[in-house]
Amino acid sequence: MNVHYTAEWRDNKPLPECMMFMLQNEIMCDVTLRVGHYRTSIKAHKYMLSSRSDVFHTMFEGSLPEKGDIKIPDIEENTFRDILKYIYCDQISITNDNVKEILYAADKYMLAAVKRECETVLKQTAQSEHATKALQTGYQHSLLDLQRESLDYIEINTKECLLSEYALSLSRDCLGLILKSDYLNCTETDICHFIIKWGKHQCKLANLEPSGGNIREVLGTNLYMIRFQDVDMKFFSKEIVVSGLLTDDETVSIYQSHFGEVSKIFSNIPRYTVTQRKTITVYRYEQISQPMATTGIQSIIFLSDNDIWLKGVHIFLPYVQPTYGHQVAVSNNVNISIQILNDSNEEKIHHDQRITYGQNYDQVLEVKFSKPLHIHARRDYTIQMNGMCYQTYCGINCKESVTESESGVTVKFKDSSVGDNETNISTGQFAGLSFSV
Structure with a gap:
């Protein structure tokens, strides 16, 4: 960038302000980054990128250092500029609108402090009906506290959370985290209703026929975390059995459980809400x-x-x-x-x-x-x-x-x-x- 500026930009300025000036005016930049879908050109300084990110340090100084322009197609320009501002001057603004993109970039470049800031913002979502979205994000980026807080809220407010628009997009693994809980605050029939909806949605995403067999396939081992013996028997007979979700042997074992025979296939531990x-x-x-x-x-x-x-x-x-004598206790x-x-x-x-x-x-x-x-x-x-x-x-x-x-x-x-x-x-x-x- 060919710009005119005076030496006054250094005078009485704190270091972060000087560094941002050099970045914005492309002074002594030694690396070009091609960012986002449109491969926008952003110039920066290798030493600054390496000082905050081990990923960049390895990229520039590792055994196989990259040459020429660095392509970063998976992070859009606005998000990457936010990350650069943090790298150069320790400042970043994270909101509910940009947290997902910032978290992805922070995870990619191993910026632990930024990840912690993202987790703080996301914890607000964890304590709402959108806790399933927070759970998925926490699992994807290994944010254990966020996972715990999301599951805590889901266990107390299960029915509300399963009705959230985000619940159908849960991954199989995150669904398993919910189903293995013994504390869910809803009926097992409610869980089955959700499982059928979730399974059909997952089949649609995979371009599969939403049959019982395909729903069984996308559920995987999560199927055996459902306490079918506690499901309303009319719903079980009219919806579950007819759907073909279970094998004949599995169906028989559930009917037998209502006559005192313990199922050897499905979990027999009843769920009790915390309040109970x-x-x-x-x-x-x-x-x-x-x-x-x-x-x-x-x-x-x-x-x-x-x-x-x-x-x-x-x-x-x-x-x-x-009190003594005739004094009245108050x-x-x-x-x-x-x-x-x-x-x-x-x-x-x-x-x-x-x-x-x-x-x-x-x-x-x-x-x-x-x-x-x-x-x-x-x-x-x-x-x-x-x-x-x-x-x-x-x-x-x-x-x-x-x-x-x-x-x-x-x-x-x-x-x-x-x-x-x-x-x-x-x-x-x-x-x-x-x-x-």
């Missing part, structure tokens, strides 16, 4: 004492040795002086806020509640969340409580580790650096946790 599963409580304190100062944030860290679904937190209520109210943060400091639950306390109330209250939170094994989670502006009862001689006898789940507690009060692993707030397994 038994709630278990572990307490960390041995004794209750009073009073404890509660200025600021109460906080503690916990982790479980197994995956659990957290349903609530038990807190200590404000301390009330005993009740009072206080507004509290509880947050659960994961080990990346992302807020997973924010729960606000107005609580009532007084002389005739218990010392401990269970704060129940509106929806369960999937706690992944061996990962730190932080409980924070704010708004408790009075002295409260508190636990003393608290246990650092508690094993629940029925489930065998062990929950461990750690001190949190967030709290600015007396709560720690030995004493203070947070009497216990309620969860299901």
